Amino acid sequence: MLLGRRPERAVCDELLDAVRAGESRALVVRGEPGIGKSALLDHLTMRASGCRVVAAGGVQSEMELAFAGLHQLCAPFMDRLGGLPEPQRAALEIALGSREGPPPDRFRVGLAVLSLLAEVATEEPLVAVVDDALWVDRASLQALAFAARRLRAESVALVFATRDPEPAELVGLPTLDIAGLADEDARALLSTVLLGPVDEPVRERIIAEARGNPLALLELAPAPGTPGEAPLPARMEEHYRRRLAAFGTSTRLLVLVAAADPTGNPVLLWRAAERLRIPASAVAPAAAAGLIEIGPQVRFRHPLVRSAIYAAAPDAQRRQAHAALAEATDRELDPDRHAWHSGQAVEGPDDEIADRLERSAGQAMARGGLAAAASFLLRSAELTGDPARRTRRTLLAAKCSLEAGSPDRALALIALAEAGGPDKVQRAEAGLLRARVAFIRNRDAAASPLLRAAAADLEALDPELARTTYLEAISAAMFAGALGEGQLREAALAARAGPPAPDPPRAADLLLDGLAMRFTDGYPAALPVLRRAVVAFRDGPAVGPDAVRWLWLACVTSTQVWDFPSWPRLAGKFVRLARENGALSTLPAALNSRMAADVLTGDLGAAAGLLDQLRAATDATTARPFLPLGELMLGAWRGETAETEALAEATAADVRRRGEGAGLVAVAWALAVLHNGRGEYPAAADAAASEDHEPPVLGFPPWGILAELVEGATRAGRPEEAAAAFDRLAAATAAAGTEWALGIEERSRALITEGPAAEEHYRAAIDLLAATPLRGEEARAHLVYGEWLRRVGRRADAREQLRVAHAEFADRGMEGFAERAERELATAGETAHKRAAPPTGRLTAQEAQIARLAREGLSNPEIGERLFLSPRTVEWHLSKIFAKLRITSRRELRR
Structure with missing residues (x-):
């Protein structure tokens, strides 16, 4: 019986009711040690009648073993892996060590866990609990948190218990904070352990000191002593240490071995005890005191007991315990744990064990356990006698930490390697890692000089890596943009002075040479090389x-070379490869680029569908796209003022904090489109002029902000500003010479041209843009031509152009521009016809996206891969879609 906890029990009961009803839930139970989290989990699982229950728990000493926690949770379900989509099955089997293959993306492992839990729950609702999540290895926690964020309608509950502060992976999940017991419940619990009568003042002092913590009431009450100043967990550990001190040497050593073994395997414990000549009777005092229980599993009364035992033991005894566990662990069946215990059993350098730890690190990397690999490598480095090998292993540990998403730990390891007297190659590697940490943390002006310096150090050692690093330096400077204070040109000059491209050049070599030339010799000179780079990436293997x-x-x-046909092809390739390779951390950037291309073609429906996928990817992976340009542009072309301005404000604040100047250009461009679309010309000109920097190195499309400035400034009565912007725009468009570039140039030239001569430029713009896929830009050419015709008194001709523009805008959901065209039509003497809302407006955004993907012929597992959902949730959504649209099959979705 769980004493008190009425609100908490109600939350658990509601969770179970929802899961039994076919819904899914995730919950983080959070509170200080001893507050009753495990008791609440026990209550939850005991109440889970009609559900299948599976449990896992974190152990502090097992945090260094990749996917150890996930193995606990998934072990009962390994026979169900055949029901997963093959890419997910492969990822999970590689992670768990039952299949060979390339390291899986950690997010695909999480998607596989989601699908596996959903598959198991098809038979009966599933309740999965993870106790002591703070001590679950990071690879497992990332996968489980990924699954928890994507639970929808699978009849699955995933419940974590952890201390505060909770692990970063769990932040944002629904949380139940566990406070101390109410005084009435605390008195009732205290009365169960007090031995004989106790004065009321003493009783009240015990209750006050315990602050409602059940474990403190149970453990500290019989001998309260004096009020403690130390935090409660520290007092509890000290309490357990005092109790352990009363036991004999054999008992203390036995419980230390149990504390050092994360598996809780009693067979392994007794094997190790035999090697230490510990008799079986040694467990009796600790068991009688309730500190440890040895049955099918070795269990401690509380995690604080385990940590107190391990922390209180002298270093020599810890090494003795680990040595016994290493001897008792099968080296062939469990090489990683054998290597880890061996590594903890030695004090000084031991190259043989260091080599084994490095091999275990390699196995962890092969399974995608980068954080675990870093820990193995660090211990390997500590046991390495040769300074050069020690530094190499430390740098490799730093690289694994960085790739695992721990830049702070990576920096600490880089500093450790640099202090060890690295050679030239190692110094260059350390500099490169330090520069990459700077770029990952903030894409500001600080990263590019560090990357440039690292590239210079690498020139004589590894010319190919040096060129790649120069490309990183240029891209970092491009992100910094105008806030980079000359970094872009310096990076380009350094790259041009560096090692030449190999023959034949790779696609990345062409990209480096073209960009370096652009920022040194100018745009026209760089165009041929940049175009070759685009084709190489577009058509290459x-x-x-x-x-x-x-x-x-x-x-x-x-976009820099005004090659629109290549843009969606490249973006589509980017999305496809990110999905096929499981590179889900880069998928948001790929979807972002494809979205922006779809917006400019006028396919706002496709862009909205990709936005659903983008949000799913960023939510599931807790990643951010480079810039939310696709979402900004979608809102701008839709005319969604409040939403676009709010996103623009948040994005501007974010990129200013990071020093990412290119992001400010993107925000300004989106706002200029938004205001021009709504006919708010002064606001459009102000937005465009606020970040009118030359060159706009990450603009989509290039110099698009200048075209918006020409239109906004012209219509706002600021002709000098418009003319100056046009001169800079035309310098690029004339050099590029594509129909896209020349069409934008002609439309902008028409806006600043006085008198009848403007008409030929309006007509030329329409003809040129009609030859491109850019339906929105073509419609804008009709719109500005119609507005000009109305202003010069040719109302009938104006209505013809404005009708074309209005129909195009309205059909494509470009509401801001459609309303502007409607107003112009009314002024020209005609009322625009309102368009009926499509019947699919009854669907939510996610339902509409699932319907589109199903219409394209994708299966439920394939749709789940795209949207980070389980196949069962996709099936649930499809049933709702069919009901809303009054259809019965996928075949009818096209209609």
Whole structure:
């Protein structure tokens, strides 16, 4: 019976009711040690009648073993892996060590866990609890938190118990904070352990000191002593240490071995005890005191007992315990735990054990356990006698930490390696890692000089890596933009002075040479090389690290050379490769680029669908796209003022904090489109002029902000500002010479041209843009031409152009521009026809996206892969879609 906890029990009961009803829930139970989290989990699982229950728990000494926690949770379900989509099954099997293959993306492992839990729950509702989540290895916690965020309608509950502060992976999940017991309940609990009568003042002092903590009431009450100043967990650990001191040497050593073994395997414990000549009777005093229980599993009364035992033991005894566990662990069946215990059993350098730890690190990396690999490598380095090998292992540990998402730990390891007297190669590697940490933390002006310096150090050692690093330096400077204070040109000059490209050049080599030339010799000179780079990325084989790594910059470059046909092809390739390779951390950037391309083609429906996927990816992976440009542009072309302005404000604040100047240009461009679309010309000109920097290095499309400035300033009565912007725009468009570039140039030239001569430029703009896929830009050409015709008194001709523009805008959901065209039509003497809302307006955004993907022929598992949902949730959504649209099959979705 759980004493008190009425609100908490109600939350558990509601969770179970929801799961039995076919819904899913995630919950983080949070509170200080001893507050009753485990008791609440026990209550939850005992009340879970009609549900299948599975449990896992974190153990502090097991945090260094990749996917150890996930193995606990998934072990009962391994026979169900055949029901998963093959990419997910492969990822999970590699992570758990039952299949060979390339390291899986950690988010695909999480998606596999989600699908596995959903598959198990098809038979009966599933309740999965994870106690002591603070001590679950990071790879497992990332996968489980991923699954928890994507639970929808699978009849699954995933419940974590943890201390405050909770692990970063769990932040944002629904949380139940556990406070101390009410005084009445605390008195009732205290009365169960007091031995004989106790004066009321003493009783009240015990209750006050315990602050409602049940474990403190149970453990500290029989001998309260004096009020303690130390935090309660420290007092509890000291209490357990005092109790342990009363036991004999054999008992203390036995419980220490149990505390050092994270598996809780009694067979392993007795094997180790035999090697230490500990008799079986030694467990009796600790068991009688209720500190440890040895049955099918070795269990401690509380995690604080385990940590107190381990912390109180002298270093020599800890090494003795680990040595016994290493001897008792099967080296063939469990090489990682054997290596880990061996590593903890020695005090000084031991190259043989260090080599084994490095091999275990390699196995952890192969399974995607980068955080665990870093820990193995660090211990390996500590046991390495040769300074050069020690530094190499420390740097590799730093690299694994960085890739695992721990830049602070990576920096600490880099500093440790640099203090160890690295050679030239190692100094260069350390500099490169330090520079990459700077870029990952903030894409500001600080990263590019560090990358440039690292590239210079690498020139004589590894010319190919030096060129890649120069490309990183240029891209970092591009992100910094105008806030980079000359970094872009300096990075470009350094790259041009660096090692030449190999023959034949790779796609990344062409990209580096083209960008370096652009920022030194100018745009026209760089155009041929940049175009070759775009074609190489667009048509080249999709293999090797550069295939995905630089596709985002290739997308940017396609717009820089005004090559619109290549942009959606590159972005589509980027999305496809990110999905196929399981590179889900880069998927948001790929979707962002494809969204922006779809917006400019006028396919706002497709862009909205990709926005659903983008939000799913960022939510599921807790990642952020480089810039939310696709979402900004979608809102701007839709005319959604409040939403776009709010996103623009948040984005501007974020990029200013990071020193990412290119982001400010993107925000200004989106706001200029929004205000021009709504006919708010002074606001459009002000927005465009606020970040009118030359060159707009990450603009989509290039110099798009100048075209918006020309229109806004012209219509706002600021002709000098418009003319100056047009001169800079035309310098780029004339050099590029594509129909897209020349169409924008002609439309802008028409706006600043006085008298009848403007008409030929309006007509030329329409003809040029009609030859491109840019339906929105073509409609804008009809709109501004119609407005000009109305102003010069040719109302009939104006209505013809304005009708075309209005129909195009209205059909494509470009509401701001559609309303502007409607107003112009009314002024020209015609009322625009309102369009009926499509019947699919009854669907939510996610339902509409699922319907679109199902209409394209994707299966439920394939749709789940796209949207980070379980196949069962996709099926649930489809049933709702069919009911809303009054259809009965996928075949009818096209209609």
